Amino acid sequence: xxxxxxxxxxxxTADVTAFSRRLPRRGETVLGDDFTLLLGGKGANxxxxxARAGAPTWMVGCVGQDPFRDIVLSGLESHGVTLxxxxxxxxxxxxxxxxxxxxxxxxxxxxxxxxASLDTGMVDASIQAVRGRVGVLLLQLEIPIxxxxxxxxxxxxxxxxxxxxxxxxxxxxxxxWRHLDIVxxxxxxxxxxxxxxxxxxxxxxxxxxxxxxxxxKHALITLGxxxxxxxxxxxxxxxxxxxxxxxxxxxxxxxxxxxxxxxLAARLDVDTxxxxxxxxxxxATTRPxxxxxxxxxAAAEALISTDALLxxxxx
Numbered sequence: 001x002x003x004x005x006x007x008x009x010x011x012x013t014a015d016v017t018a019f020s021r022r023l024p025r026r027g028e029t030v031l032g033d034d035f036t037l038l039l040g041g042k043g044a045n046x047x048x049x050x051a052r053a054g055a056p057t058w059m060v061g062c063v064g065q066d067p068f069r070d071i072v073l074s075g076l077e078s079h080g081v082t083l084x085x086x087x088x089x090x091x092x093x094x095x096x097x098x099x100x101x102x103x104x105x106x107x108x109x110x111x112x113x114x115x116a117s118l119d120t121g122m123v124d125a126s127i128q129a130v131r132g133r134v135g136v137l138l139l140q141l142e143i144p145i146x147x148x149x150x151x152x153x154x155x156x157x158x159x160x161x162x163x164x165x166x167x168x169x170x171x172x173x174x175x176x177w178r179h180l181d182i183v184x185x186x187x188x189x190x191x192x193x194x195x196x197x198x199x200x201x202x203x204x205x206x207x208x209x210x211x212x213x214x215x216x217k218h219a220l221i222t223l224g225x226x227x228x229x230x231x232x233x234x235x236x237x238x239x240x241x242x243x244x245x246x247x248x249x250x251x252x253x254x255x256x257x258x259x260x261x262x263x264l265a266a267r268l269d270v271d272t273x274x275x276x277x278x279x280x281x282x283x284a285t286t287r288p289x290x291x292x293x294x295x296x297x298a299a300a301e302a303l304i305s306t307d308a309l310l311x312x313x314x315x
Contacts, residue, residue, distance in 0.1 A: 004056075004265045005057060013142075045255070047138075050262040259280035
């Protein structure tokens with residue numbers, strides 16, 4: 001079968017990132033080491049990641065009428081993301097303020113601004129506009145919740161494989177879960193959504209069952225250095241992590257979900273798609289920034305191949 005494309009409905013922001021040896025304590029000022037201003041937003045990051053995985057990718061989102069608009073649109077376009085479904089609205093483009101310490105850990109304050117203007121009518125029009133050209137729909141939660149939930153239902157009704165990265169974690173209507181083919185929370189997001197503290201593979205399996213009980217077909221919980229746990233009604237499989245030295249964990253989850261979606265759009269089997277996602281997520285932690293850290297398909301394939309050779313030699 002011919003490969004299909006990916007449609008991403010989500011946020012687009014200008015990421016203002018400060019790097020310092022450590023993060024300041026409450027009320028404290030510290031001197032930083034570097035600063036970047038780049039394309040960001042979980043939606044845009046997923047779109048760039050899917051495109052870099054080789055999938056034709058369309059972005060559905062909103063930007064404002066300010067200088068940040070040109071920065072984010074040129075960033076998307078430079079990575080091959082199609083912009084026909086991006087709307088320019090009144091006001092300012094969304095902004096994320098990110099702080100990263102020397103260990104690669106970060107904290108983020110997101111100001112949605114134009115992202116709050118995305119509505120269900122825009123989503124419906126975009127799904128119709130790309131009908132027949134996409135097979136996978138990627139979602140996150142940096143846009144209005146009602147719009148994300150509507151997109152899940154509309155995407156499912158259109159026959160798309162609907163994948164939700166439930167970040168930032170927040171309570172969702174109970175009827176949204178049955179429209180999701182795959183949900184990809186990390187440990188903290190799975191804990192917040194299910195009420196089950198996820199600390200290891202066993203607790204991740206219990207959290208995954210929570211999602212399946214509510215209608216999700218496949219719960220895929222990422223566990224950082226502990227890998228990822230894939231749970232469906234038919235089987236449970238743990239995928240070990242690819243060993244890397246992290247510099248900045250920003251956008252690792254977006255790289256994972258974007259590559260996962262891109263691989264599924266290319267008609268790869270789900271286990272291979274997960275391996276692509278995990279390799280991309282691992283590689284994204286080895287470089288600073290959000291969209292600037294997202295790897296391409298060749299890099300992901302090289303990591304997968306190298307790891308397979310090392311495993312073979314170990315045996």
